[in-house]
Each structure stands twice: as C-alpha cells, then as structure tokens.
Amino acid sequence: MRKLLRTSGSIIAVTGTRRNDLKAADSAQPIDIITGAELLEKGTADMNDLLRTEVPSLNVQRLVSNDGAVFTRPFSLRGLPPDQTLVLVNGKRRHRGATVQFTNVPYIRGSQGPDLSAIPSIAIGQLEVLRDGASALYGSDAIAGVINIILDDQPGMDAFGQYSQYYEGDGASYQTGAQGGVALGDRGSIVFSPRFRSPIRPEDSGSASASSFPAVSPRISVPR
Numbered sequence: 035m036r037k038l039l040r041t042s043g044s045i046i047a048v049t050g051t052r053r054n055d056l057k058a059a060d061s062a063q064p065i066d067i068i069t070g071a072e073l074l075e076k077g078t079a080d081m082n083d084l085l086r087t088e089v090p091s092l093n094v095q096r097l098v099s100n101d102g103a104v105f106t107r108p109f110s111l112r113g114l115p116p117d118q119t120l121v122l123v124n125g126k127r128r129h130r131g132a133t134v135q136f137t138n139v140p141y142i143r144g145s146q147g148p149d150l151s152a153i154p155s156i157a158i159g160q161l162e163v164l165r166d167g168a169s170a171l172y173g174s175d176a177i178a179g180v181i182n183i184i185l186d187d188q189p190g191m192d193a194f195g196q197y198s199q200y201y202e203g204d205g206a207s208y209q210t211g212a213q214g215g216v217a218l219g220d221r222g223s224i225v226f227s228p229r230f231r232s233p234i235r236p237e238d239s240g241s242a243s244a245s246s247f248p249a250v251s252p253r254i255s256v257p258r
Contacts, residue, residue, distance in 0.1 A: 048125065049162040049182040050171065063168075068161040070186055074194055081150045082107050085181075089163050095139070106133040106149045108142045112165065114178035116147025120168070122182040123153075150181075156194060156211040157227035159186030187223050189215040208232050 047056050047065050068088050076084050082094040086109075094109045111119045116135075121128040131149040135142050164180040172180060192213045199206040211229035218224060 047162060048184075049122070049180050050164040050166070050168050064165040066163040066165065068163070070155070070158040070160065073155040073158055073161065074196075080107075081153055081155060082109055084155060085109065085150065085161075085163075088161075089165070091165050091179075092163070106131045106135075106147075107151065108135050108137065108139075108145060108147060109150065110142065111163075111178040111181070113141065115141055115145035117145045118175065119147070119178040120172050120176035120180045121148045121150070122180060124185055125182065128183075153183060154211055154227050154229035156192065156213050156229060157185055157225070158183055159188070160184040185225070186213070186227075187215065187225055189217040189223050189225075191215075206232075 047061050047067065049065060050063050051061070066089050072088070073084050076087060085092050086094045089111075092109060092111050093113075094107055096107065108116045109119070110116065117130065128148045130146050133149075134144065134146050137143055162180075162182040162184065164182070166179055168176040168180050193211065195208075195210045197206070197208040209229065209231035211227065213225065213227045215223050215225040
C-alpha cells in the first residue's frame with residue numbers, strides 16, 4: 035500500500051512552500067500531485083513519457099539519432115531547457131547528467147539536465163510538479179519550475195508486471211519490477227526497488243532510421 039502525505043483527508047503539498055500543512059487545493063501556485071499508483075497504471079516504461087502524459091506543460095521528445103540525447107532524453111517544462119527545471123528527490127537536489135545536449139532544438143541545445151528515466155516508477159510514492167518559477171525559494175535553477183520526486187519509504191512487499199504494444203506486432207515492450215521495504219524502528223527504513231524493462235528498438239518505437247525503413251515498412255516502395 036502506498037502512503038501519501040495527507041491531513042484531514044487532503045493531500046499535502048511540500049513543494050514551493052516552507053509550510054508543512056499546506057493542502058494542495060489551498061496552494062496559490064499551480065502544483066500537480068501524482069501518486070505512485072497512478073504512474074504504474076500507465077502503459078509506458080519510460081519515466082519521461084510518464085511525466086509527459088501527466089503534466090500538460092512538460093514536453094519530452096524521442097530523438098533517434100541525435101548524439102547523447104538518444105540515451106538522456108531532454109525534457110522541457112513551460113518551454114524552457116531542462117537545466118532550468120529543479121529536480122528534487124525527497125526534497126534534495128538531484129544531480130545533473132553528464133550529457134550536454136547537442137540537438138537541433140534551439141532551446142535545448144547546450145543544456146545539461148538530470149536523467150529522469152534512471153528513477154523507477156515503482157519507487158515513487160508521490161510526485162509533485164510546480165509549474166511556476168520558484169527562483170526566490172530554490173535559486174536560479176528553478177526558473178521553469180520544480181519536480182519533486184518523493185520516494186516510497188513504507189515497509190512491505192510490492193511487485194508488478196506490464197506488457198504493451200502500439201499495434202499488433204509493432205512497438206512491443208515489457209517491464210517488471212518489485213519493491214521490498216524493512217522498517218528499522220525509529221531510524222527509518224530500507225527500501226529496495228529493482229526494475230527491468232525491455233530495450234526500445236527504433237523499429238519498435240515507430241522511429242525507424244532511413245537504412246531500416248524498407249524492412250520496417252515493406253509495403254511502401256522506396257526509390258533507390
């Protein structure tokens with residue numbers, strides 16, 4: 035069972051405020067609160083795609099052959115580069131990735147943001163996205179907003195398996211994961227959240243390269 039931050043039946047927002055009793059409905063700032071159970075119900079294995087479907091102002095592209103952006107996909111919150119969005123894990127700053135983006139997208143070129151796909155969705159208890167500038171509270175790296183990933187620290191066991199595809203015979207992917215937590219009394223708890231997901235090939239994602247296009251779409255004649 036996943037435990038949310040609640041008080042009197044309402045979800046508490048801890049992002050973008052110094053209060054510890056602010057209800058999400060009473061916040062003057064636009065905050066999206068997503069539970070871990072909602073993330074597991076989505077039909078994708080990528081954390082970037084999960085955020086894209088849940089947060090309207092967050093955009094993530096899949097760049098097939100564009101340097102390191104193939105592995106560390108750059109995201110954009112409110113149309114700004116990924117390094118202008120502050121990513122927190124349990125309220126602490128998440129380190130940036132080692133990839134400097136060299137893409138054809140002007141507002142992403144030269145940016146260096148964190149790799150969100152490295153965090154398994156089963157390890158998340160609650161996700162908060164502040165869709166407003168918060169530089170006065172967090173600093174200049176929160177110009178676009180703040181993504182606060184609150185990990186699930188409750189003891190117990192949980193597991194899931196998922197299989198999905200775009201069409202019959204195309205875009206198949208699967209993932210499986212488990213989570214186990216042990217309470218340590220007043221000292222907290224230890225939680226393990228391993229996950230395995232199938233690699234996404236270009237022909238499965240619908241983004242085939244020019245060399246593999248004839249094999250992927252044999253019904254379409256390509257001039258040679």
